Amino acid sequence: MKYHHEKIEAKWQQYWAENQTFAASNNSEKPKYYVLDMFPYPSGAGLHVGHPLGYIASDIVARYKRHQGFNVLHPQGYDSFGLPAEQYAIQTGQHPADTTRMNIEGGVDKSGNTIQGYRNQLDRIGFSFDWSREVRTSNPDYYKHTQWIFIQLFESWYNKNSDKAESICTLIQEFEKNGNANVNAVCDDNIAPFSAEDWKSFSSEQQQKILLQYRLTYLAETEVNWCAALGTVLANDEIVNGVSERGGHPVVRKKMTQWSMRISAYAERLLQGLNEIDWSESIKESQRNWIGKSVGAMVSFKVIASEAKQSIEVFTTRPDTIFGVTFMTLAPEHELVSQITTPEQKAAVEAYVEATAKRSERERMADVKTISGVFTGAYAEHPFTKEPIPVWIGDYVLAGYGTGAVMAVPCGDERDYAFANFFKGTNGMPAIKNIFNQDISEAAYGEKGGFELVNSDFLNGLDYKSGTKKIIEELEKIGAGNAKVNYRLRDAVFSRQRYWGEPFPVYYVNGLPQMIDKKHLPIVLPEVEKYLPTEDGQPPLGNAPVWAWDSENNAVVNNDLIDNTKVFPLELNTMPGWAGSSWYWMRYMDAHNTEEFANEEAIKYWESVDLYIGGSEHATGHLLYSRFWNKFLKDRGYAPTEEPFKKLINQGMILGMSAFVYRSEDSKTLYSKGLIKDKNVHPIHVDLSVINDITNELDIEKFKNHPLYSDYANAEFILEDGKYIVGREVEKMSKSKYNVVSPDDICEEYGADTLRLYEMFLGPLEQSKPWNTAGITGVSGFLKKLWRLYFDDNGSVIVNDEPTAEMYKSLHKTIKKVTEDIENFSFNTSVSQFMICVNELQQLKCNHRAILEPLAILVSPYAPHIAEELWSALGHEGSIATVAFPKFEAKYLVESEKEYPVSFNGKMRFTIKLPLDLTAAQIEEIVMADERTQAQLQGRTPNKVIIVPGKIINLVG
């Protein structure tokens, strides 16, 4: 009987589906275990072999945990809102919902291309997903709850006293009782104080405006990142190096009224929570970086001769250096710039401000070495010395960080030092004040230690720590400053000017946002004719003819009915891509609940994700937003734990092996790889279908007939040894590089079990590595060998005889190793161990049930189809999925002898087999008597003999 993967795999996949083998129960006597994959965006390109890597790993853990007796939740779904579907809709006019469905379920698209569909591709690999809990973020029955969470955020504020989010009602009560004097909230800056009487006297509109400044999601005119090419605003994490992450388009700062999420309220908790979770250090560092906590002080400098009594607020991490302040610098965008500039400096300042505004964010970032700035002519007063300090503007100060103004201490800060030296001797730039007992003639002294403060009045003689403490006391005494913790983390913009996203459950009365009652959710995405922005620049939903809210009948109605008394306009923006993914792991807990996002019991039972596997590209996006929403939901009583993902593993990327042919300048000649030296040739990517992936030989006929390469049909091929050898290079797998390997093809040829084993065998899970199909024959051969332990040409060969000690040893070595490996996520070494075990059992001609039965279970998490088949060949009914995992028993590994390495001065010379129960003295005696030892010593006596019983023998001297 031969091993036919195609029959076996189809059979068991069907069995699992029909028997709901992997459906998790929400109440079980077993302990729970929740293994989650980051759900995919279903793109039209389909899966390549890189996508399933993490899913295979999580599936191994899920299956292993089932064998260990856990009730395992291992769900899968789709993050199905997103830009590509919308761009495709703009180009082709097809509804994103239709193309998205096809990308998931498969079919034939409008141009006649067959789309496999994510679901079909995933099913072929034999994952143990509980598909009964599938979610799609773009389904109304899902985003209904995303809208509900949004409303909860709107109905909440962050109370710093209780250090958590509370219902907005508690805030209103406080306003009614005491006004806002005692309110300690994370809110907008510069909220005017008001009393309880004031509050009661305010109109409803005034009250709404005030509350908006406190809500956890709020509508405000803020500086946003506007990407004209995408026609939408972007969150900070969607911008990389000053351009959009998607498409690389330029991004500018722009003031717009947008929904924002007050994630800054959670900055400290997001930071502290990192200490409790088992994530890689690099992701945690990224998040710490992103949150960017710095501890220091706010200092206020009065502007001299200013009628309006303005003052410049600065944040500094070095308040101890205050006596070294030589000048001040404002960001060119700072609001005081226009007010304080003197008439003489006006022209220069305006020219500078204008020039900076023209430069894109990217230019400014790229060009950090050029020093530029202008003196405003104004002076501020030093809070202690009362000396006048010149105020400059310069683009090295960022408007978006701190207060957009710095107190410049050139003796202690590299940038201030460079700025001061650049403008040395010009109007408004005094000599550098040095307040350190250090030489600053060459460079600033930036260290926080190793100095004593001088020329610093009451701070003289102090160091960083004591100086900082002292100065903050003094600042507070004179009311010119206070200790302050500053975070880099900004509130997240939550509006997108796109079609394919969740609509907001919001309508506007007199320009003020109103939430639609939760009982009317979902507010379903309206139909539009065009997915582009409207002609007057409104978001795509501005094209929807039926997009108004009838507040009397609680229904979405035709825009013609808008009268602003009963029928009002609805919000035209949609939510960003991260909205749906910020809570989806909770939906899996109770995916069919129509009333709530998940039932309280279900949430309590599954609690949080025990193991989360996904890519590290979500380090500061999804993984931060999810933690934020989880903390918020916990505050409001909807989530049981502070952190949603206990353990996180980031799988590495699987890279492609691109293939190249080399064409001459005139494209008439193609050279084989070995012949391109010293020739002027251009490499061109060639599709992997026209080469032999193993021998790297080009199939010239296929190449010539391939539509992509028709230009070369008449080219001359210069061969080496009668073959045309292509060049290979490691690159990211992508359609445009023609290096994509599809898991379907691998399953077709070698089977899903081989694919699974090979992806794991490739190397450590977290490491990036190139895909090379050539190596797959190793694991493919392994499965055939495994099969032959159970069957010969005529069928089953299993006997019930008692196995030998060697067979038991081989088995138990494997049980031990595989158990440890799965616990440590070291899947590659398990595969090696399986190979070793099967090689040994083959040598021992093992066909004993007592060995082969546990072996099938051991293999089952990795290669589940063959394991099921072997299990049933052993005479068992039903699935192997929940059969108890074999237990390691040390007694089978007990050795009586050890092959000791004998070293001389640390160099191994020979080995000697000795019983393990010998004492060190006995070992020494035997070793010294050995003729090989005498030969090595050549008559000398060793100075020292080191014997570690069971490990090593080393003779020194």
Place this chain on the structure above:
RNA sequence: GCGGGUAUGGUGAAAUUGGUAGACACGCCAGACUUAGGAUCUGGUGCCGCAAGGUGUGAAGGUUCGAGUCCUUUUACCCGCACCA
């Protein structure tokens, strides 16, 4: 510049945490059987050397009886952040 990570044969990689470096595979070499094949099986394969032997984990030092593993310095590459006050 700051932070995190990686470096071992021709290739992917192991190494019980300080104890025989290169397990397991791919590739390559030799052989067997074959309907001559990208099948199966056997043996070999870090490098230098016919051999004995020498040498070897990016580089240089150090600790140790013993270092891929620990310490110091250093180089290269990858990832994240970055005029962050």
